[in-house]
Amino acid sequence: MSKKQIKLIVNGKEEIIEVNPYESLLKVLREYLGLTGAKRGCDYGGCGVCTVVVNGKAVYSCMYPAIKAEGKEITTVEGLYKNGKLHPVQKAFIDANTVQCGYSIPGAIMSAYALLLNNPNPSDEDIKEAFSGNLCRCSAGYYWPEAIKLAIKYMKQRES
Amino acid sequence: MNKQALIEEIEKQYYIIGKPVERIDAKPKVTGEAIYGYDLVFPKMLYGKIKHSSIPHGIIKRIDTSKAESLPGVRAVITGKDIPDHRYGLVLFDRYLIAKDRVRFIGEAVAAVAADTPEIAEKAVNLIEVEYEELPAVFDPEEAIKQDAPILHPDLRKYGTSKVSAPWIPFDMPNLNNYRRVVFGNVEESFKKSDVIVENIYETSMVQHAHLEPQSCVCIYNYDDTFTVYTSTQTPFRLRFELSLALNVPENRIRVVSPYVGGGFGNKLTIYAEPIACILSKKTRRPVKIVLTREEVFTFTTVRPPTRIYVKDGASRDGKILARQVRFYINGGAYSGGSGIAVYTYLAAQALATYKPESVKFEAFSIYTNLPPQGPLRGVGPAILDFAFERQMDILAKKLGLDPIEIRLRNISKQGEENIYGEIVDEDYSKVLLTAYDALMKKIKESNEEPTHPWKRGIGYALSSKYSLAPTASSATVKLREDGVIEVFIGSTEIGMGNYTAMQQIVAEEFQIPMERVSIAAAADTEFSPFDEAQMSSRTTVSLGNALVLACRKLKRKIAEYAANKLNEDPDHLEVKEGFVVSKRNPDKKIRLEDLFARGKIRTGTFLEGEGELIASANWFIQAGIDKETGRIYDKYGNKVFERVVNFYTPTGVASEVWVNVETGHIKVKRLVTVVDAGKVINPKLVEGQIIGGSAMGISIALFEGLQWQNGYALNPNFADYKLIQHADLPEIIAIATETPLPHGPFGARGVGEAGLLVSDAIPNAVSNAIGKEVKKIPLMPEYILKLLAE
Structure with a gap:
């Protein structure tokens, strides 16, 4: 699988990164961007410790594919x-x-x-x-x- | 200290004790800046992954790791062959860190991998082939002690044990790994005198801690043949001890560091992936991180064990319990684990301390089965036994036509007298129960909400004494810094209870300085922090709090002695407070703490003019123990062998109102009052948080929680199928802290972290009251309630 370049707006700042299609938004935030405020607790939307806001809506970032966030505005706890x-x-x-x-x-x-x-x-x-x-x-x-x-x-x- | 002096001390105006100071970790936690073990990353770090057994019991015939090893990105694969021939444990050394020849539960580690990415590591683990020869397995403790049961540990008698708390295995019972007995009076004779006898069997489920931060560690093998272990633990020092056993490496070659911990509740009191990551790091010479998945937390770590409790009580017509006979069977799992086998057998029995029957015979049996090992969970069993005992109280009361509050008051251990163990009772049990009762009645009166069909109201109470274990010790060091700040060194981890804040308050109180003039430094690093046993057993406030008070008083004396020359005053007449050293005879004679330090001529530093630093350390220790045969502080000849069995007790009273839907079996907890005797509240916000948290967990355990197994396979090891209480399930909870001073507590304080769990034992009483049937197992699932209603 090849990596895909995507653009995210994270806490008001534009980020251009290459991600694997299977990678979650949580992984991208934590491991690519060093934003460890969103936590990891289960990987399947069972606990909500990974919750971030995408275009004004709360989502489980562990179940949200990073490529789906292309062009979207993401707010994490650090952004507040x-x-x-x-x-x-x-x-x-x-x-x-x-x-x-x-x-x-x-x-x-x-x-x-x-x-x-x-x-x-x-x-x-x-x-x-x-x-x-x-x-x-x-x-x-x-x-x-x-x-x-x-x-x-x-x-x-x-x-x- | 005599009682009068104690009361005076309690009542004097405190500087900061008792004030709702903001948690020092609140801001980093709401901004996402707090770093947990799970967040740590190191250069050149590899990711480890564990291969777990796929069968509950069997012999490993063959492991083929070749496919995993040839996968690109894989840096090391290890199996039981690569680990030391040393079993580990806390009291019974019965486990290899990776199975060598035999597996005893699903979840046991059989191999592990280190790879460049977590994805490669996972793929590699799936490529490892393991061939087993299955052995018959056993999952029920009473099945496991039958003569023809499969034996999990044929070499049990040859295993090493802890020198101080070796398990006691007095009979030749298959799979028994620990036993405790309490014998007080003569139950046979007391039963003969009894007017009523109530005999029942109770069951509790397997409960998982479900702390939200899964275990996570980064282990680094260093160039000088030492290991540095960053991990999410409640107990860096105990972890170091266990690691040294598992790795066969002296403790002085292991350094354990623990950043913020995302909850523990007793689960993070033993090693899991740490030794495996250490071996992988040694093999690859790179840091190795292992994080557990949620499923691994459910199946590979410890659990609150399922239990079966046989209770037979005999009472007189006026409600006095004459005889209490208990057999407590603990489904102990495959290994002794996080000291579970010691604590459940030994400490659960402390639930007996609340009441004083004329005679008691208690026996606890810890039994190996092919399930995950037992570990403490917000206490080690009093809340389990109290479920049975508090049900018995209600059933006895009903039989005798007595009020449930009245029967409890007639049987409590009275202040100033001996409890059944022989300890002098410092606790006021009636206060917590009556406070809970009054608060609930007031609430109900204020509300005019009445249940209508199919809902039925029930009221239920519970009373208990949450013990805190001993012998135990904590050390603390305090230092006056050149900027006048008091720097505090402690070895305790912050797992959520607010201990760093409470400890900072204690130091601020001793020096009468604002919180920001106290700094908690270098916490929880075995290389630099003074010893602290663990964050467990509600022990930190008393144990570490006392150590800090002692250390602060030593430091104040040292400062006074140092300042004596500068002020030309006798140190006996100097006191250290509010950032100054000041003469008690002449308040004008004073010096600011920072002015005790001289400044270098060219302003390159500040220093003391003399030898040594203004630093002081102290250790607080409490002795305790039992005579093995009697289970009391007296031996069978009546000689006193110890003063105490435990450090202290925390009396707790709960009053609950539930509504039960008699058509669906659904239960709503409507109102809840939890009263915990805090001795002296150090910080009301923290104490309230602990009472609320324990209460919420108690509702959850009473109503929902049970990790289900079928033939050794977990059926619900995830948050979708293992129901935890959520915010929407919560009733209004009234949390009350009473203050009956603990004579040896700092400022009279007791620990309160675990006591609220008693809520799980009040709700079954309320439900029984609502439906008119006696519940005998938890959780109270709707199908169980409907079954009872249909009887």
Whole structure:
């Protein structure tokens, strides 16, 4: 199988890379671009620690072929942290006490980020739906809905 | 310290203890900057892959690695022939790091490959051909001890054992690899006096830890014949010991380094791929990384073993338990593994400490079967035994017409008296139970939500004493840096519980300085860090916390002595606080910590004027043990042989409300209160996180979790078929920490990491209460509930 050159826009920056057709977006992010924020936990969309945002939608990057991401905008957890400032979602995840071992956190943050991108005032059901693909063994995501609510508050504060 | 002085110490205004300080690892974890073992990459690194046995029990007749070796990109292939003729283990040395002649469970390593890419390594592993002669296998512990059962380890009696905690195999029972007994009073006589007898058999399932970061290691063979091992572990020092056995290399030639760990829960307490990667690295002279797949985590690592528990209780009419007789069969798997055989037999029995029957006879049997080896999981079995004991309490209460809370209160081990082991009870069991009860009743009263058909409400409680193991020790070193910052050296890994933050708080408290003036350096590197036994058994707060307090006090004295000359004051009258050394007699006489250091003339550095550094180390140790025959601190003649069996207990009380759908068998946990006695809360956010986390895992184990096997083959080793609790399954959880000081805890604190798992034992009681039938096994699958309802 021959490698194919693709262009990705990762965290706002254009990246041109050669990938094998079978390689996942997760592998490309972690191994080609050194972005280890998206984690690897199962390889089949079972745990959500690899969640990133592609063109505004949360996806399992372990099951997303890199070549399918050609030309698309990809946001990883590293992309939220700009100029030494935490994104409101990141700050909310800290303040809501979500962090323990931290391995599920980047994926959960990206699910939360995608939710608020598309739906600034989510209902409790929307929040459940948004995290339906994320596992967390330390606390089963107990504090995540609280983090969403805090993030909404911080975003409003930022705008005003 | 006497009680009054202790209370005064607890009540004085703390500088930072008890405050909800932000975790020091929170920011790196939300930005993706925290580096885990899984993320590590080294120049010239190769990727290793393990070939696992495809049968549960058999003899390896032939292994052909030629096709794998000729695959381009493959740098090394190893089999049992390439490894030292040394078995390893923690208490029983029964396992080769790669099977030499015989395999005993599916998942056991039979060969391994190192290659340029993970894809080539995987391809190469599939090209290795192994021919087996299958042997009869056994999967049930009680089948495995029958006289005609297949024997897994014919040479068991010849195996090496740990000198300090060798397993006890007092009978000639096939496949028995450890045994523990507790004998208190005379159960035969107590049964004769009993008005009611309740006898039942309980079963628990095989549970996997399902930590989200799969095991990952990079092992490097160095030019000076040493190994450097970067790995995701809860215990760098124990890992080094086990590696030294498996590789037959002295411990001083192995360095273990552990970055952030993505969860462990007891699974990361033993070696898995590390020795294999070490051998591959030695062969190729390149760093070798091995990461486990999720399926390998399920089938190649340790599990909480399935168990069967026979309990017979005799009680008087007024609800006092007179006799408790227990036989605990542990399905131990193929090897002693991560010390599972020691801990399940030895420590699970500590669940007996909550209550004080007139007499107890307890026996635990750890038994080899052709399944994955047993390992601890958020404790080593109290939550398993408590399932049986807490069910018994409810069944007894029902028989006697007593309230479930009342029967528990009538039987608890009372503060200041001896428990069944002979230890003096420091714990207040009634407080946690009553606090849980009150909080749940208040919640229910506030809500006017009532179940309607087909839903039925049930309320259930559980009470327990999560032990923390001993003997154990932790060391810590603290140093005053020239910028006035206190640098902390500890050997504990951060696996998620927030121990780095809590330890930093303890140092900040001792010096009365802000968190940012304390730096935790060089954590978890066996080359530089002081010894710490492990991140396990809820032990870090007490053990390492005490070591740090001792080290800080030594350092403060050293600083006072050094400052005495500069301030022209007696060191006895100097105190170190808020970044200064200050005279207690004359507060104007003071010096900033950084000003204790002189500056070089041309500003090339700062240094102390004298010998030695302002550095101090301390070790905290607690002794414990039992008389083997009685299982208590007294021998059969009544002589006291030890003061304690364990380090401490963490009393925990749970009250739960469930709704059961009597048409589908579906269970909803509606409300949950988990009360853990933290002794003294160091950081309320961290304590709450641990209680919530343990509670969530407890619901998951009670309702969903079971790794299923058929003839030794795993049926559901993946997240699609092994159900874990998710955020949408969670009820509101009320987490409460009570504070009954632990006399030997730092600031009175206890460990709280594992206690919340007791939730798995309250839910079965609530479900039984809802459906009017007695559940006797977990998980509570809908089909099981429907079967009970149909009876």
